[in-house]
Each structure stands twice: as C-alpha cells, then as structure tokens.
Amino acid sequence: MPELPEVETTRRGIRAALRGHEITAFVLRDRRLRWPVSPGLARELPGQTVRDVRRRAKYLLIDLDRGTLIAHLGMSGSLRVLPADAPWAKHDHYGLTLDSGGCLRFNDPRRFGSLHWVQGDPLEHPLLAGLGPEPLGHDFDGAYLAARAKGRRVAVKQFLMDQRVVVGVGNIYASEALFRAGIHPRRAAGRVSLERFKRLAAAVRDVLGEAIREGGTTLRDYVSANGTPGYFRQKLFVYERAGQPCRRCRTPIRRLAQGQRSTYFCPACQT
Ligand SMILES: [Zn+2]
Numbered sequence: 001m002p003e004l005p006e007v008e009t010t011r012r013g014i015r016a017a018l019r020g021h022e023i024t025a026f027v028l029r030d031r032r033l034r035w036p037v038s039p040g041l042a043r044e045l046p047g048q049t050v051r052d053v054r055r056r057a058k059y060l061l062i063d064l065d066r067g068t069l070i071a072h073l074g075m076s077g078s079l080r081v082l083p084a085d086a087p088w089a090k091h092d093h094y095g096l097t098l099d100s101g102g103c104l105r106f107n108d109p110r111r112f113g114s115l116h117w118v119q120g121d122p123l124e125h126p127l128l129a130g131l132g133p134e135p136l137g138h139d140f141d142g143a144y145l146a147a148r149a150k151g152r153r154v155a156v157k158q159f160l161m162d163q164r165v166v167v168g169v170g171n172i173y174a175s176e177a178l179f180r181a182g183i184h185p186r187r188a189a190g191r192v193s194l195e196r197f198k199r200l201a202a203a204v205r206d207v208l209g210e211a212i213r214e215g216g217t218t219l220r221d222y223v224s225a226n227g228t229p230g231y232f233r234q235k236l237f238v239y240e241r242a243g244q245p246c247r248r249c250r251t252p253i254r255r256l257a258q259g260q261r262s263t264y265f266c267p268a269c270q271t
Contacts (some may be wrong), residue, residue, distance in 0.1 A: 142198030
C-alpha cells in the first residue's frame with residue numbers, strides 16, 4: 001500500500017509536471033473506484049489551470065482555478081505522468097490531459113483509490129477534517145505524543161498508526177520508528193515516558209524523511225510518478241525481516257499480529 005513517503009514522492013513528481021498547465025480534457029474510463037467518480041468532471045475540469053499540488057495525510061490535493069481535486073491512491077494505485085497519446089493500460093481509470101502535451105493517468109488494479117472534486121476549503125472536506133497533525137509538520141513532537149497518550153492503554157504501535165493522533169504513519173514506518181526508538185510495540189501508550197516519546201517523534205521524522213529522499217519504499221505494486229521504484233527497502237531494520245538477525249544486536253527479529261497487521265520488532269533492542 002502506498003504510504004506517506006510514496007504519496008509525497010508522487011506529489012513532487014506530478015507537481016513538477018502539472019503546475020501552471022491548463023487541463024484540456026478529463027477522461028473517465030471507469031468511475032467505480034472506492035466512491036463513484038463524478039462524470040460531470042469531464043465538463044468541469046477542462047479550461048482550468050493547475051495552481052498547485054499539495055498533500056494532506058495520504059491525500060493529494062490538486063488545486064485548480066475553481067476548486068480542488070482530492071485524489072487518494074488506495075491500496076494499489078499510482079498516478080503517472082505520460083505523453084498524452086500514450087496508450088491506455090489495463091486498470092487505467094481516469095486521465096487528465098494537459099496543454100503541455102502530457103497527461104496524468106491513474107492506474108489501480110484493486111480500485112480502492114478515489115477522486116473527489118470540492119469547491120471551498122478542501123481541508124474541511126469530511127475525508128480530511130478531524131485528521132491529526134502531519135508527522136513532518138511543526139505541531140508533531142514528543143510532548144504532543146505524550147499529551148495525547150496520557151492514560152491510554154492502547155498499544156503504542158496502534159496509537160502511532162491512529163490517523164486522529166498523527167497522519168500517515170503506516171505499518172512499515174511505525175515498526176521501523178519503534179525499533180529506532182527502542183520501544184516495544186505492545187507497550188501501553190500511556191506508559192511511554194516523555195523522553196522516549198521524544199525519541200519516537202524524532203525517529204518517525206527520520207524514517208519518513210529518509211524514505212522520501214529515497215523515493216518511497218518499493219512494495220509490490222508501487223511505482224512513483226515517473227515509474228521508477230524506490231530504494232528504501234534495503235534499509236529496513238525490522239519490517240518483513242522475521243527470523244533474520246537484528247542489524248544492531250543479531251537477535252532474530254520477531255513478528256506479532258496487532259490489529260490484523262503484522263508488527264516486526266527486536267525482542268532485545270525494544271522494551
Ligand atoms: Zn536488536
């Protein structure tokens with residue numbers, strides 16, 4: 001599943017290709033995504049210019065003259081910039097044609113992605129209102145995490161993956177950040193000290209920042225906006241390394257199930 005670094009990598013790729021360009025056509029080949037895409041976009045979008053491409057959590061916000069497209073990649077989606085005359089591929093569901101001679105195509109075999117058109121502040125859309133702070137933003141730090149965790153018995157890994165607490169820390173990055181901070185994933189959130197939350201917040205920033213610099217972690221279906229895979233995977237400490245020696249202490253990495261997701265951790269380094 002594309003996580004925050006992959007979405008940010010996509011944003012940077014498509015922003016460079018879209019910003020300042022006018023949309024000349026919107027083609028909808030299959031509107032049956034997670035929510036049905038409005039066929040009216042084929043009339044609404046042409047003639048509008050792309051003002052900017054932003055990101056909030058794992059949503060891409062494509063700002064146009066009269067509103068904003070909110071795009072989500074779902075479980076298996078990718079947005080790619082191609083020549084406008086590129087042939088349509090299987091699972092290509094919509095495309096934006098630009099006056100540059102390029103186009104933006106959305107491919108998604110599992111169709112959990114989405115596309116919404118909003119006028120007014122997109123951050124107030126029901127999909128986005130109520131989300132926690134951005135992990136790379138100024139209001140995310142150890143003190144914030146400690147305040148939100150106070151008295152809570154939920155496991156710290158699930159706490160960290162709760163989008164109301166902080167957005168965009170998916171399974172891979174939660175596992176990796178907890179390893180770097182030396183915190184056992186099952187520890188109750190309310191029993192993590194402020195000092196350790198400070199280390200955890202720094203680890204979240206580091207892990208996400210490194211993954212963005214590497215162009216996103218390549219997992220199964222993911223390709224970035226120009227089709228190149230990310231290289232972060234070779235740097236993972238624990239994720240999908242069950243049974244292999246810890247890169248720090250050589251103890252075999254263990255796997256456990258939490259909330260129907262696999263968590264990977266080092267039983268010696270994480271307490
Ligand atoms: Zn270890």
